[in-house]
Amino acid sequence: xADAEDSGFSLMSLEDELTCSICLSTFDCPVxxxxxxNFCQNCLLSTWTESYSCPQCRTLFETRPELKKNTVxxxxxxxxxxGCCVPADxxxxxxxxxxxxx
Numbered sequence: 001x002a003d004a005e006d007s008g009f010s011l012m013s014l015e016d017e018l019t020c021s022i023c024l025s026t027f028d029c030p031v032x033x034x035x036x037x038n039f040c041q042n043c044l045l046s047t048w049t050e051s052y053s054c055p056q057c058r059t060l061f062e063t064r065p066e067l068k069k070n071t072v073x074x075x076x077x078x079x080x081x082x083g084c085c086v087p088a089d090x091x092x093x094x095x096x097x098x099x100x101x102x
Contacts, residue, residue: 018076021056022047030073035059038070 020027022043029041037056044055044067052061 018073027070027073027077030070030077031067032070033067034061034065038073041067 018026020030020038020040020043022039025040027038027040030038031041031044032038033044033054035054035057037054039055047055048064052064053059054061
């Protein structure tokens with residue numbers, strides 16, 4: 001059986017894939033935008049005050065794009081014991097549950 005180093009697997013690259021490029025933390029309520037980049041929902045919404053562009057590749061969207069829940073990243077996040085902690089605004093994607101005491 002090949003070890004992790006031989007297979008090209010890198011824990012650092014996996015960690016990079018699970019990290020929001022805005023807050024530099026593990027994704028919280030990960031969403032994908034039309035250019036294919038992923039961000040924490042709240043991080044992305046906080047950058048969209050006057051215009052709608054991708055914080056990573058700078059693709060400019062004429063209107064606010066629909067946010068799509070990234071189900072793969074959400075599954076990893078949920079398995080890690082985290083969940084969406086802030087309900088989505090109307091029209092935003094959310095997990096449908098809140099974290100913390102009711």
